[in-house]
Amino acid sequence: MRQCRARVLALQEVNREFYSLILHEPYLAATVQPGQFLHLRVDSGLSPLLRRPFSVAGAFPGTGTVRLLFRCVGEGTKLLCRVREGDLLDCLGPLGTPFTPAGADPAVLLAGGTGIAPLLYLAESLLAAGRGVHLFYGATGAAALLPLERFLSPGLLIHYATEDGTAGEQGLLPDVFQRALDNGLLPGELFACGPRPFLAALARGNQRWRFPLQISLEERMACGIGACQGCAVLIQKDGVTAYARVCREGPVFRSEEVVW
Amino acid sequence: MRQCRARVLALQEVNREFYSLILHEPYLAATVQPGQFLHLRVDSGLSPLLRRPFSVAGAFPGTGTVRLLFRCVGEGTKLLCRVREGDLLDCLGPLGTPFTPAGADPAVLLAGGTGIAPLLYLAESLLAAGRGVHLFYGATGAAALLPLERFLSPGLLIHYATEDGTAGEQGLLPDVFQRALDNGLLPGELFACGPRPFLAALARGNQRWRFPLQISLEERMACGIGACQGCAVLIQKDGVTAYARVCREGPVFRSEEVVW
Amino acid sequence: MPSLKIKLGPLELETPLLTASGTFGFGEEYATLMYLEGLGGLVLKTLTIFPRPGNPPPRLVETPAGMLNAIGLQNPGLESFLAQELPRLQECGLPLIVSIAGDTPEEYVELAGALRRQPGVAALELNLSCPNVKKGGVLFSTDVALLEKLVSQVRLAWDGPLIAKLSPNVTTVAEPARAAAAGGAHIISAINTLRGMVIDVAARRPLLGNRCGGLSGPAVRPIAVNMVYDIYEATRLPIIGMGGIMNTDDALQFILAGAAAVAVGTANFVEPHTIPQIAAGLREYLEEAGLESLQELVGAAHDV
Amino acid sequence: MPSLKIKLGPLELETPLLTASGTFGFGEEYATLMYLEGLGGLVLKTLTIFPRPGNPPPRLVETPAGMLNAIGLQNPGLESFLAQELPRLQECGLPLIVSIAGDTPEEYVELAGALRRQPGVAALELNLSCPNVKKGGVLFSTDVALLEKLVSQVRLAWDGPLIAKLSPNVTTVAEPARAAAAGGAHIISAINTLRGMVIDVAARRPLLGNRCGGLSGPAVRPIAVNMVYDIYEATRLPIIGMGGIMNTDDALQFILAGAAAVAVGTANFVEPHTIPQIAAGLREYLEEAGLESLQELVGAAHDV
Ligand SMILES: Cc1cc2nc3c(=O)[nH]c(=O)nc-3n(C[C@H](O)[C@H](O)[C@H](O)COP(=O)(O)OP(=O)(O)OC[C@H]3O[C@@H](n4cnc5c(N)ncnc54)[C@H](O)[C@@H]3O)c2cc1C
Ligand SMILES: Cc1cc2nc3c(=O)[nH]c(=O)nc-3n(C[C@H](O)[C@H](O)[C@H](O)COP(=O)(O)OP(=O)(O)OC[C@H]3O[C@@H](n4cnc5c(N)ncnc54)[C@H](O)[C@@H]3O)c2cc1C
Ligand SMILES: Cc1cc2nc3c(=O)[nH]c(=O)nc-3n(C[C@H](O)[C@H](O)[C@H](O)COP(=O)(O)O)c2cc1C
Ligand SMILES: Cc1cc2nc3c(=O)[nH]c(=O)nc-3n(C[C@H](O)[C@H](O)[C@H](O)COP(=O)(O)O)c2cc1C
Ligand code: FES
Ligand code: FES
Secondary structure (H helix, E strand, O other), X not given: OEEEEEEEEEXXXXXXXXXXXXXXXXXXXXXXXXXXXXXXXXXXXXXXXXXXXXXXXXXXXOOOEEEEEEOOOOHHHHHHOOOOOOOEEEEEEEEOEOOOOOOOOOEEEEEEHHHHHHHHHHHHHHHHOOOOEEEEEEEOOHHHOOOHHHOOOXXXXXXXXEOOOOOOEEOXXXXXXXXXXXXXXXXXXXXXXXXXXXXXXXXXXXXXXXXOEEEEOOOOOOOOOOOOOOOEEEEEEOOEEEEEEOOOOOEEEEHHHEOO | OEEEEEEEEEEEEOOOXXXXXXEEOHXXXXXXXXXXXXXXXXXXXXXXXXXXXXXXXXXXXXXXXXXXXXXXXXXHHHHHOOOOOOOEEEEEEEEOEOOOOOOOOOEEEEEEHHXXXXXXXXXXXXXXXXXXXXXXXXXXXXXXXXXXXXOOOOOOEEEEEEOOOOOOEEOOHHHHHHHXXXXXXXXXXXXXXXXXXXXXXXXXXXXXXXXXXXXXXXOOXXXXXXXXXXXXXXXXXXOEEEEEEOOOOOEEEEHHHEOO | OOEOOEEEOOEEEOOOEEEOOOOOOOOHHHHHHOOOOXXXXXXXXXXXXXXXXXXXXXXXXXXXXXXXXXXXXXXXXXXXXXXXXXXXHHOOXXXXXXXXXXXXXXXXXXXXXXXXXXOOEEEEEEEOOOEEOOOOOEEOOOOHHHHHHHHHHHHHHOOOOEEEEOOOOOOOOHHHHXXXXXXXXXXXXXXXXXXXXXXXXXXXXXXXXXXXXXXXXXXXXXXXXXXXXXXXXXXXXXXXXXXXXXXXXXXXXXXXXXOOEEEEOHHHHHOOOHHHHHHHHHHHHHHHHOOOEHHXXXXXXXXX | OOEOOEEEOOEEEOOXXXXXXXXXXXXXXXXXXXXOXXXXXEEOOOEOOOOEOOOOOOOEEEEOOEEEEOOOOOEOOHHHHHHXXXXXXXXXXXXXXXXEOOOOHHHHHXXXXXXXXXXXXXXXXXEOOOEEOOOOOEEOOOOHHHHHHHHHHHHHHOOOOEEEEOOOOOOOOHHHHHHHHHHOOOEEEEOOOEEEEOEEOOOOEEOEOOEEEEEEOHHHHHHHHHHHHHHHHHOOXXXXXXXXXXXXXXXXXXXHHOOOEEEEOHHHHHOOOHHHHHHHHHHHHHHHHOOXXXXXXXXXXXXX
């Protein structure tokens, strides 16, 4: 973990939902693991005041770059949409506990909405390690989907789900995934990221499925490095229930340990 | 007085001290008088929060434009340095009580530092009215002087003064002006703008000179339109001492009425 | 179109949006600048019996997401107000809420008596953040016994809607709120400004002429919302909430916390059309939420 | 090079720059991230006798130029602190200021006794913003008689430098400051956070799990500077000032208002190197002003 000044190489409006930001910072590119995040200072002013956390959606040690994918939802991300090529962004990273793939094939990745960001990076690194990978990716409609082909190497199996049926299967992603299981898919392990209700639905489902399931959580953050206890989430482990820090023990947790 | 959205036509770094900002707003260009100011919202964020007042340094009803000249001294002006061509700036104006030339020639304008801004506009309008005009203009050194030739029509007599002698006469402007008086200059009326100690020195001098002297004051402002009583300055008039509002009764006052 | 009409005890307003005392002058300045659409009433600059010159400058300084003011209750005094300001204000047709302050309870009573049955004066607001000179400078708002007595005395001299405006410089705002209710106030107004100071580092002295001033603007909003929430739990009186309201969402925070009406102060300086914009925003919100009236939202953030 | 050494009564520090309690954890996180240059000492997260789980999430929300936190004094408790945190902290070599809190005066006394003569513990800070459960939730910081007694009882159990950290949720901060002085505190620390609330407009309920939280950051700075100024006039005790310090100028405001040392809290989250940057900035300021020591500036904004 370091404080870095990353140079903006490119900011691109991918579609109505997503911005892609490429940062040049060789140390980050070489060290960040899938599931980890950066804590960015989007502005030097006093409002917004705090840093903003963003998962790393891709790391390219060869070029010394990392990619973020983000949605513009409020004041801070609005300012991030305005950075220009050459700007220096102050960031802390890599932060948090990454995904820890255990090795049973196929790995199944379940992404809801913005949750696609860390899973893209995970998918790439699993593919690079020769793993078999399925990616289930859901959103409200076709327009809200990230055009995956632009960000992923070939070789993984993608299943889309949209609530309005404008792309892939119609329905909520956990239901679509259930149908795939019913049709004979047999995951070795699951990795999920997305809105909390989505993750909770998967955790409920997994009480039946009983696959190893790692999920990435979000919580509002101040320090991002474990000092303020602000990003607490209730975790049950070895019979003890206590608050863990999303920025330190997380953002990746084993689903059965999270108290929903 | 109106709330307008003025379009940025050009922002230029004139020299190390001054920025020139050209705004397109026909109503303002047609109505603003020398000495009046605009109250600008430099940013839509919460910090800085309040508007910032700037004198109009030139108005061009033909093209529907006005010119501001400003120095970058803090957070608000730093943001103003970053506006881009085509941006819309929210401004209130024209505000305040203008200079009221009474007619005796020559008119002598005394500008200290940033105080040059409103006097440029006054000089132009006096020249256009066929008045004889002298401009005394002082700063710390040559580098801090606005290159007047780029902003003024020919026909007025300019006297420079710098504290370090790098341009014009060496010394403080009130002393340089005193020497001009000693050498036979006989002003019909005086108009001054600049830092408060500079204006106070002129007011003291004028207790001997006894010319009609109008000065333009600054005070921190909130509303800019006379509603908050925040920009108070102590004024003595007809034997009564009371606070007047720089944004309403001012910024131009008769020097003998100001309680220094 | 959903209605913004609201009842604050005996005070009925077309909209729940008021100007905060001291931030709208006596109205004339903004009247030339803005369309007054959406305005439920004007709370005027605090009035005292005798004219007050106000504090020496500088009287203002900006702070992070806020500002300090130390105007010092500059106002023309009762006589000039009745002769010059009030007749002009009556013409605008909006309900006028006259804010008053005194150095002693007697001064409040005298002002209330003089304003009684003046046409156009819809309500009286007691600015209780002033030091009581008789009692050695204790704020009326922080000595609860004094506060209750003051309110009940004013009630005898004034028979219209009575608003008690509380200071936030207290440990538990529920206490003065309950005292105001016990004294007979119809409405609680909160919050006034918080005491603050900026030091001019170059000059090595307090920047404001008065040394300290009152903090307002978005910076104080969380404090204000909390106090409105607490007052709502402590009394059954309707509340006028204020402190850093800049937009519709901010206004809704206060309403959900328990305010039946809100006042806008500092935001007027930044955007003169804040109130018309919030009026439009509230109507839109009600429409989208399928609600008939704002009343259903008042205090909705409290546990059921 | 001018020295930043400072004496706060019995407490001597290499620099006047401390971490504010609760914002630096127990130090390990920032130690890996930043160079600790310029740090005069660490004020640790408030410790209680028994472990505290803390409040339900969300515990944080950003506000205009500030933030609310409702951590709920989550901490590992005395036993675990002595066994695990303290030995590790002792290694960093910085003076440690241990912040303690209790539900009763007896708990403060017990904690003080247990920390007495622990190596590396340079001072004790009493976090007085906690409700006294015995007395029905009154804050220790706002009941001056209770405060004075509490401080004097702790003095019997603890013979090192004793700091009383005051709550800003009071009308006149001079009163608890005087009570702390009368009780025997050596140093006053101010301010803790102000009570605040944000309503989640979409969900129509308070956003924080605990409903209300404590406001910190630049938004509160004018309030904090004012309180330091008032405490300086009320007592002769050295003051540790804090509340929204982001840079050298902010720190100087507190010093000129009367603080002999300052603490940095929220700013650490924004810029981990705030303290080293201020240390460099203060040295530069002293050099340019031709001053030998910071002491000459402490309280310089007061009338002579
Ligand atoms: C570990 C982690 C990784 C993340 N990775 C990504 C990513 O790869 N791409 C991406 O687009 N976003 C990501 N986010 C969310 C991102 O941090 C927020 O969208 C961002 O902070 C919003 O800032 P804002 O100022 O624009 O919005 P604000 O004005 O602060 O808030 C806008 C909305 O976002 C919600 N929000 C704000 N902060 C958070 C938060 N920390 N957690 C949950 N909700 C929040 C608010 O409740 C509000 O509804 C991540 C969050 C975490 C904690
Ligand atoms: C009627 C009027 C006309 C003006 N015309 C011009 C002009 O034509 N060109 C120009 O460059 N400036 C002009 N000013 C000054 C200009 O308004 C300030 O420089 C500007 O507001 C500073 O904003 P900031 O956020 O950059 O600085 P801040 O960070 O707010 O402050 C920076 C410095 O400027 C001082 N300052 C801030 N506001 C004022 C104020 N209102 N009056 C005096 N000092 C202040 C502060 O004390 C501080 O030292 C005028 C001011 C007034 C009142
Ligand atoms: C410049 C200024 C002057 C004020 N004058 C008064 C006043 O005369 N009487 C009063 O009760 N409140 C006065 N206030 C307080 C406001 O009415 C309001 O309570 C406070 O500013 C919080 O609201 P805001 O954050 O929207 O400004 C004043 C506030 C400002 C900013
Ligand atoms: C996340 C957080 C946790 C805090 N925890 C404590 C605490 O445990 N004990 C305490 O005395 N103060 C605590 N504080 C208050 C700070 O020590 C400090 O008094 C306050 O934040 C003002 O300083 P700042 O504006 O620089 O943050 C906490 C503040 C924050 C932001
Ligand atoms: S954000 Fe501070 S501990 Fe996680
Ligand atoms: S700035 Fe409000 S009266 Fe002048």
